[in-house]
Amino acid sequence: MIPQNSAASPLPAGQPANDPMVAFQAVTKTFGDPKSQTSFTALGGVDYIVPRGSISGIIGRSGAGKSTLIRLVNGLELPSTGKVIVDGVDVGALEQSGLRDLRRSVGMIFQHFNLLSSRTAFDNVALPLEIAGLSKSEIRQKVAPLLDLVGLGDKASRYPAELSGGQKQRVGIARALATEPKLLLSDEATSALDPETTQSILELLKTINAELGLTVLLITHEMEVVKTIASQVAVIDKGLIVEQGTTFDIFTNPRHETTRSLLSSAVGVKLPHWVTSGLKAEATDGDRVLVRLVFFGNTAFQPLTARLVAEIGPDVNILAGTIEEISGQPFGSLVVSYPATPEITARAAHFYAETGLTTEVLGYVA
Ligand SMILES: Nc1ncnc2c1ncn2[C@@H]1O[C@H](COP(=O)(O)OP(=O)(O)O)[C@@H](O)[C@H]1O
Numbered sequence: 139m140i141p142q143n144s145a146a147s148p149l150p151a152g153q154p155a156n157d158p159m160v161a162f163q164a165v166t167k168t169f170g171d172p173k174s175q176t177s178f179t180a181l182g183g184v185d186y187i188v189p190r191g192s193i194s195g196i197i198g199r200s201g202a203g204k205s206t207l208i209r210l211v212n213g214l215e216l217p218s219t220g221k222v223i224v225d226g227v228d229v230g231a232l233e234q235s236g237l238r239d240l241r242r243s244v245g246m247i248f249q250h251f252n253l254l255s256s257r258t259a260f261d262n263v264a265l266p267l268e269i270a271g272l273s274k275s276e277i278r279q280k281v282a283p284l285l286d287l288v289g290l291g292d293k294a295s296r297y298p299a300e301l302s303g304g305q306k307q308r309v310g311i312a313r314a315l316a317t318e319p320k321l322l323l324s325d326e327a328t329s330a331l332d333p334e335t336t337q338s339i340l341e342l343l344k345t346i347n348a349e350l351g352l353t354v355l356l357i358t359h360e361m362e363v364v365k366t367i368a369s370q371v372a373v374i375d376k377g378l379i380v381e382q383g384t385t386f387d388i389f390t391n392p393r394h395e396t397t398r399s400l401l402s403s404a405v406g407v408k409l410p411h412w413v414t415s416g417l418k419a420e421a422t423d424g425d426r427v428l429v430r431l432v433f434f435g436n437t438a439f440q441p442l443t444a445r446l447v448a449e450i451g452p453d454v455n456i457l458a459g460t461i462e463e464i465s466g467q468p469f470g471s472l473v474v475s476y477p478a479t480p481e482i483t484a485r486a487a488h489f490y491a492e493t494g495l496t497t498e499v500l501g502y503v504a
């Protein structure tokens with residue numbers, strides 16, 4: 139078994155869920171001389187808390203400031219103003235030796251794995267332990283279970299060039315865990331991987347979070363990543379957090395324009411082009427209305443559609459529907475159309491009110 143880190147054991151019962159592992163307090167970061175014309179403000183004042191034991195995500199487009207933000211956590215960058223507090227310690231106030239300790243207690247994984255090509259999988263994982271001054275036998279005792287944990291027990295003597303992308307990232311994860319960190323930072327760790335490999339790496343991160351109680355802070359531009367494993371998420375745009383909350387709330391009810399556009403292709407049904415291209419904002423006589431119905435939890439799909447047809451009438455068309463899982467919770471969406479007559483509209487409204495369905499009129503089609 140992997141050595142247990144007492145500081146990173148799972149949440150004891152009754153521990154407040156918002157006990158912060160990381161707290162960003164009014165953090166700004168400007169590169170270059172702030173008085174110069176060429177200086178650039180990458181972070182404009184970020185407040186964000188990563189609860190201990192959580193998997194928290196930060197999503198945003200390329201250039202939004204994600205990497206800058208995460209590099210503040212292990213002191214690779216220092217804030218221009220504001221504070222970054224990691225497990226109660228102000229990173230900006232640390233001396234060299236304090237920074238060394240911090241980096242040992244914070245593991246990091248990267249998009250391009252950052253393995254040493256001249257070292258085997260075993261020796262890559264061993265590297266941080268060599269730096270920490272452990273003996274050869276101590277290192278062997280730690281590395282073997284780590285390679286087992288990430289599913290590479292039989293690949294110890296392989297070089298990075300002999301491993302697939304997913305296997306390389308598994309080595310990266312084992313190396314990040316070698317010093318028994320309490321926090322794991324992930325900077326686009328699955329962005330170079332295909333969807334299937336991405337899912338298997340996310341499963342591994344979930345397991346590590348659950349079994350070792352490790353807090354995970356991940357930044358990504360991939361909505362699927364957050365949707366699959368993060369319990370809470372913040373959306374960053376041009377160096378500012380524009381929206382934050384539980385992943386389920388943000389994904390099912392995005393409020394900010396940036397969130398909506400980031401999520402548009404990641405959540406809910408995708409309508410075919412021939413439908414969206416013909417949509418009008420106003421109805422004229424004889425038009426059909428297109429409505430998106432959203433349902434949460436375990437509302438069953440089949441009875442719902444059957445009742446819809448029974449209540450509204452045989453003129454209902456079901457155009458698309460999905461049930462997906464967001465942060466472990468079911469979320470369904472259904473797009474239907476029916477004649478936009480006052481009578482049918484009233485029947486539909488009655489049905490929606492009775493069932494508590496959330497609805498959105500997408501537009502009208504001839
Ligand atoms: N060392 C640096 N010097 C100057 N500008 C930087 C530096 N690091 C990042 N930036 C700028 O800050 C912005 C945010 O970068 P980054 O945090 O890497 O974004 P993301 O990871 O979201 O793609 C970008 O415009 C980038 O060019």
Ligand SMILES: [Mg+2]
Nearest residue numbers: 204205206326
């Ligand atoms: Mg980045």
